[in-house]
Amino acid sequence: xxxxxxxxxxxEGIASLGKIGxxxxxxxxxxxxxxxxxxxxxxxxxxxxxxxxxxxxPAKVIQDGSITVPLSVLSSIINNLESERVSLxxxxxxxxxxxxxxxxxxQGTKKxxxxxxxxxxxxxxxxxIESGLLKDSFLSIITASQGSxxxxxxxxxxxxxxxxxxxxxxxDSFRLAEKTINENRYKANIEQKVKMIxxxxxxxxxxxxxxEKDDEKIKIYFDQSQxxxxxxxxxxxxxxxxxxxxxxxxxxxxxTSIEVIVNRDQLVNALKLTGAxxxxxxxxxxxxxxxxxxxxxxxSNPILGENQYLIPAKIKGDSMEIVFNWKFLxxxxxxxxxxxxxxxxxxxxxxxxxxxMNVTDYFYIIMPIKxx
Amino acid sequence: xxxxxLWKSALAELEVQMTQPNFLTWFKNSRLIDRxxxxxxxxxxxxxxxxxxxxxxxxxxxxxILISLDDSVRKVRYIVAIMPVEPQKTTxxxxxxxxxxxxxxxxxxxxxxxxxxxxPKYTFKSYVVGSSNELAYAASLAVIKDMGKKYxxxxxxxxxxxxxxxxxxxxxxxxxxxxxxxIKVKYIPSExxxxxxxxxxxxxxxxxxxxxxxxxxxxxxxxxxxxxxKAASEEEFFHTFNALYDNDKQIILSSDRPPHETSILEExxxxxxxxxxxxxxxxxxxxxxxxxxxxxxxxxxxxxxDSVTEFIAEKMQRNIREIEGVLKKIMFYQDVKGVEVTRSxxxxxxxxxxxxxxxNVTPNQVMQVVSNFFELTEKDLTDQGRRxxxxxxxxxxxxxxxxxxxxxxxDIGHKMGKRDHxxxxxxxxxxxxxxxxxxxIANKISSIKEVINSK
Numbered sequence: 017x018x019x020x021x022x023x024x025x026x027x028e029g030i031a032s033l034g035k036i037g038x039x040x041x042x043x044x045x046x047x048x049x050x051x052x053x054x055x056x057x058x059x060x061x062x063x064x065x066x067x068x069x070x071x072x073x074p075a076k077v078i079q080d081g082s083i084t085v086p087l088s089v090l091s092s093i094i095n096n097l098e099s100e101r102v103s104l105x106x107x108x109x110x111x112x113x114x115x116x117x118x119x120x121x122x123q124g125t126k127k128x129x130x131x132x133x134x135x136x137x138x139x140x141x142x143x144x145i146e147s148g149l150l151k152d153s154f155l156s157i158i159t160a161s162q163g164s165x166x167x168x169x170x171x172x173x174x175x176x177x178x179x180x181x182x183x184x185x186x187x188d189s190f191r192l193a194e195k196t197i198n199e200n201r202y203k204a205n206i207e208q209k210v211k212m213i214x215x216x217x218x219x220x221x222x223x224x225x226x227x228e229k230d231d232e233k234i235k236i237y238f239d240q241s242q243x244x245x246x247x248x249x250x251x252x253x254x255x256x257x258x259x260x261x262x263x264x265x266x267x268x269x270x271x272t273s274i275e276v277i278v279n280r281d282q283l284v285n286a287l288k289l290t291g292a293x294x295x296x297x298x299x300x301x302x303x304x305x306x307x308x309x310x311x312x313x314x315x316s317n318p319i320l321g322e323n324q325y326l327i328p329a330k331i332k333g334d335s336m337e338i339v340f341n342w343k344f345l346x347x348x349x350x351x352x353x354x355x356x357x358x359x360x361x362x363x364x365x366x367x368x369x370x371x372x373m374n375v376t377d378y379f380y381i382i383m384p385i386k387x388x
Numbered sequence: 389x390x391x392x393x394l395w396k397s398a399l400a401e402l403e404v405q406m407t408q409p410n411f412l413t414w415f416k417n418s419r420l421i422d423r424x425x426x427x428x429x430x431x432x433x434x435x436x437x438x439x440x441x442x443x444x445x446x447x448x449x450x451x452x453i454l455i456s457l458d459d460s461v462r463k464v465r466y467i468v469a470i471m472p473v474e475p476q477k478t479t480x481x482x483x484x485x486x487x488x489x490x491x492x493x494x495x496x497x498x499x500x501x502x503x504x505x506x507x508p509k510y511t512f513k514s515y516v517v518g519s520s521n522e523l524a525y526a527a528s529l530a531v532i533k534d535m536g537k538k539y540x541x542x543x544x545x546x547x548x549x550x551x552x553x554x555x556x557x558x559x560x561x562x563x564x565x566x567x568x569x570x571i572k573v574k575y576i577p578s579e580x581x582x583x584x585x586x587x588x589x590x591x592x593x594x595x596x597x598x599x600x601x602x603x604x605x606x607x608x609x610x611x612x613x614x615x616x617x618k619a620a621s622e623e624e625f626f627h628t629f630n631a632l633y634d635n636d637k638q639i640i641l642s643s644d645r646p647p648h649e650t651s652i653l654e655e656x657x658x659x660x661x662x663x664x665x666x667x668x669x670x671x672x673x674x675x676x677x678x679x680x681x682x683x684x685x686x687x688x689x690x691x692x693x694d695s696v697t698e699f700i701a702e703k704m705q706r707n708i709r710e711i712e713g714v715l716k717k718i719m720f721y722q723d724v725k726g727v728e729v730t731r732s733x734x735x736x737x738x739x740x741x742x743x744x745x746x747x748n749v750t751p752n753q754v755m756q757v758v759s760n761f762f763e764l765t766e767k768d769l770t771d772q773g774r775r776x777x778x779x780x781x782x783x784x785x786x787x788x789x790x791x792x793x794x795x796x797x798x799d800i801g802h803k804m805g806k807r808d809h810x811x812x813x814x815x816x817x818x819x820x821x822x823x824x825x826x827x828x829i830a831n832k833i834s835s836i837k838e839v840i841n842s843k
Binding site: 384 | 444468492
């Protein structure tokens with residue numbers, strides 16, 4: 017292998033790989049990164065046997081070839097190089113990195129020792145979606161998941177393709193977030209419905225790599241045990257979680273007896289402030305009074321003291337008090353960007369539903385803290 | 389040689405051919421899961437990476453080793469296991485908080501046990517026993533005491549919303565409670581069973597499917613009537629049934645009617661269902677309904693005047709699930725709206741609960757459902773035949789059109805093959821009377837209503 021590549025491209029390519037490979041110590045080769053050339057492109061791949069990430073960058077390839085080298089060494093070299101042009105070359109089992117004033121020789125291992133990255137058999141059927149939209153959608157729901165190891169089926173993100181819309185949902189059994197994307201915002205040629213659970217870790221890596229530029233498209237492929245995300249710059253293939261995502265339709269409140277409309281920024285601010293006094297359960301009490309034009313957030317701590325905050329609100333329905341974990345409430349607010357939010361309530365032991373005002377493609381359901 | 393034994397010997401030889409980390413990485417959780425008569429073996433591996441690697445790097449040695457151990461082996465195929473990931477065990481129940489400390493509530497519906505599919509809310513404690521279900525209840529207790537021996541299979545039938553699911557899940561939960569993890573229980577609605585079969589056939593994963601279902605000690609299948617007429621599912625269920633039955637594993641089934649009335653079901657299945665204990669759950673009498681309502685109210689910590697509970701018990705005769713619905717609405721009125729629940733409000737609620745769903749039903753749908761239910765054609769209903777097995781369904785169809793859709797007698801007559809309106813009147817009258825005097829007819833009609841409702 018022999019090639020010349022620009023430092024900025026190289027950095028970008030290596031940065032996409034993240035740190036997934038280095039976590040598995042049982043098989044030393046998993047700490048390595050596979051470097052291959054193909055038609056004036058370099059492809060870097062890493063894997064932890066749960067998922068694999070590959071990035072592709074342009075380069076001037078003089079002679080095709082391949083090698084694997086420890087990723088940590090490679091990335092610390094590349095990140096500190098100064099010269100713009102870098103030449104890479106393999107000699108025996110070594111990778112030689114050269115610039116005008118620097119040369120390094122890294123001991124590598126043959127490509128044949130590196131795990132074979134599984135392929136998706138059916139590459140004809142896929143969903144194509146804007147990268148920025150997908151990233152925002154995932155970001156808006158992953159706060160509700162904690163990657164539970166006790167309940168594997170709760171440890172991931174539901175990917176629910178219903179042909180004319182796609183739904184993503186996440187839950188840790190205390191709260192649940194769902195985002196819907198309608199068919200006019202993606203292209204797909206898959207006619208049957210597909211439902212799978214993607215590990216939280218996979219989505220977190222994906223969110224990290226995905227660009228925010230809206231013009232970049234990402235294609236999603238799957239078979240019964242894997243999912244593949246692909247753009248021109250990277251590929252991420254991951255196993256999916258076996259099991260059924262809980263049937264959460266039944267927990268969505270169909271109607272709410274109390275509806276509160278508040279300014280989103282004010283609520284966020286109030287949560288941060290009152291949260292300062294909350295106990296280790298992060299409790300804050302929300303007090304709603306019929307006929308009053310604001311809601312009160314109250315928190316107290318036997319050692320620290322107490323505080324309350326009034327937020328102007330439009331209230332429909334009766335008086336009530338309900339206690340939440342303010343961090344959970346805050347998580348739900350983070351992904352809402354509209355000026356106002358509506359909070360629907362049904363009683364102090366029933367789930368509350370939070371929605372951005374006048375937007376129907378997102379909701380966040382949260383269970384209160386039980387008051388005995 | 390046994391599959392497990394064969395694979396163990398093969399692994400022992402493989403282990404020395406590679407480094408320990410390699411062996412652990414690629415062969416951890418691998419299993420030999422199937423063998424075809426032609427000598428093809430199926431090996432399941434932990435993930436796609438392992439499959440690729442083993443297929444490409446070790447296939448030759450694996451095949452050689454297996455042939456040397458067993459010369460009837462011809463081929464080896466690899467698949468990725470779809471067995472669910474073993475959940476990590478929680479460190480005891482010590483975390484259960486005291487009632488004085490506030491507790492973060494969780495979504496109740498997520499408490500279903502992923503392994504057994506049982507919902508913890510169904511227990512015998514909350515099951516009200518009366519004359520209509522005491523036999524079913526006693527049989528259930530007997531099954532728990534003497535699993536797989538005395539009453540196998542236990543077949544429970546009865547109308548919708550009378551507590552079949554509650555009873556079956558209670559059996560499962562009770563067994564889990566007394567035996568813990570030593571007894572494998574699996575509860576499954578037959579619809580899910582059918583879906584699993586379809587999925588496995590499509591993805592060529594029947595081996596997994598077979599293994600999962602045939603490894604349980606207690607298999608509970610709800611609403612078994614749904615597999616009737618689905619050939620592949622009936623076939624697979626038949627074999628699962630035999631495999632479990634021959635090994636003295638307990639099987640519990642439920643249906644909306646007794647086995648001999650489910651005539652599209654294959655004969656060999658029907659006769660097997662009838663070979664164990666068949667019990668029915670019929671409509672609860674007034675006292676029992678009252679007890680159920682009282683018990684629900686206690687559960688939810690609410691109180692409503694006795695006159696109202698009595699009124700509900702009197703009005704809601706057919707379906708306990710609907711009683712629950714009514715009580716939930718009453719709670720909503722009391723809790724949230726703060727309204728005193730009076731008899732007229734309850735009357736209103738009951739009306740809405742029982743009548744709501746038939747608005748969008750068409751006469752053709754009624755005919756279709758009725759003819760399907762009795763396994764006739766729609767033409768049989770409108771024709772002039774006077775055989776008994778046609779006359780009754782025809783009269784029921786007329787009755788339902790009147791009762792559910794409120795059509796006029798002459799419209800119904802026209803729809804049902806240009807019959808005279810007096811014929812229709814007579815039919816509606818007759819069925820209406822039978823409904824109170826003939827339990828069988830009442831059961832049939834409520835089952836049919838249920839089907840129409842679900843359309």
